[in-house]
Amino acid sequence: MNDSNQEPWNSSQGNDGGDNSRSENSGNSPSEEPAAADEKQEKQPENGQEAGSSPEEGKSPTGSKGPDAGQKQQGGLPPYGQGWNQPSYGGAYYPYGKYGYYQGRYDNPYSPQQNPQSPWEPNGPMPPKQHHKMGSGLKTFFWVIGIVAAGLVVAFAVFAARPGLMQQGADSQSGQASSSQSSSSGINGTMPKKSGSSGSGSVISGISGNGIDPNARGITIQGKPTGSAMSAKDVYKKVIQSVVGVETTVSSASSAGGGSTGEGTGIVASSDGYILTNAHVVGYSRNNAEKVILHSNKAYQAKVVGYDKTSDIAVLKINANNLSPATFGSIDSMEIGDEVLAIGNPGGLSFAGSLTGGMISALNRTIENYSANGMTYIQTDAAINPGNSGGPLVNMYAQVIGINSNKIAATGYEGMGFAIPVSRAAGIINQLVRNSYVSGRCRLGITGQDVGSAQASLFGSTEGIMIRSIESDSYVGRAGAKVGDIITAADGKKVTSLDDLNAILSSHKPSDTIAMTVYADAASGNGHYKTIKVKLLEDKGETQK
Structure with a gap:
């Protein structure tokens, strides 16, 4: 133990319980010790006695000396521990000692001289206090914070100056996805296309025209079959031929020839090439490049006939015949606890035709912003992942009872998937086939862009929907609103996004x-x-659009 860490005894108070250090029971004074002829050493104090004090003042109540009494150390310094008592547990001590910093100087406990000088500077005063410099790690941290803050400011400035890059063409009803979405996240929650995905070979050309057929029969809903339920293996074999992959490419406004591609799932609705999927899978647009990949791996260019954002349903058309359409069943014959299967492409076409199973967890679920028009949904614990969107939810009679939607399922809860009941959406699907739109839907006649809280704070504005353009037949302009104004409430309800506004219009x-x-x-x-x-x-x- 280093002597500099030892604390001196209080000379006016003895040990509490005696001296626990090793000692000799001797009362000899320093004058009785033999002096060395060849050394000019001052006499050493007894145990508990400080340099320069009398022996009586330095004695402990027991009169004992410190350890190794009578020994001397070369250089005029006392041997280890000699010259003061070693403190025992419970004994009194000075927190800074009698040799601590006092009246502007340090007393040196290692020497008995009367006017010791600073151990830090033998021939002068104490050196000035040095200022601590900031560590390199802390400097790096503040540099990073500064760069991030600067980047955020630039990003918000770009957002304000060029809002078209964020949500170009988005309007009050469609809420179109940005044409510059990152390919790392796919399109509206779909899986981004991976290299080596299926259907990357030759593509059969698309249809001519818009794909609308006013005389189309549309889909029909069948009742629950009699007899025993099928095994999951048999259900899969019967349905898989009606499950397709859907690939959507959104051209980028910021790079020539570039863009993002997302992958989802679809269902063959008719033998002559009508395909069902989710509206968010096609990017809420009829102008994106679409491709459908059959289970046989044949790829077709596809046309978006129409979509309904409110119910998240879209209809595509490919130039094909003799396809294997799915059989559609009613949710009315299902009960909570019934077994169901989900088939699709979780993770994209690299995992095409995956099967997951579960049960019906709830029926007639109301989902915020998706049920304003009265639509309710099937809740299931069958895994519905990005890429499963647009695929079938099937009962154990190989009937498609729902269209899976990862967009609706993205609620932050595990084991809660949702599907659109086909029997409730049949009228919507058939209208899209025959008219390309659903009658009775409302619009404001504007295009808009979400303004979030961060952007609003940065530019001293408010949350809501910024009006990007106003169509000539819109009553919004006639009522006095202008481009650049921000809609903050509608029908007495606060709105902070296009989804909020769409729900109110629905x-x-x-x-x-x-x-x-x-x-x-x-x-x-x-x-x-x-x-x-x-x-x-x-x-x-x-x-x-």
């Missing part, structure tokens, strides 16, 4: 009039709120 009919709160003149710095009343238009496909 609960109304064309020609209804609703009140809207608008933050006007937001770009001028003199923003103010005002209320306008707007008449709703019928959406006959105008929002499907």
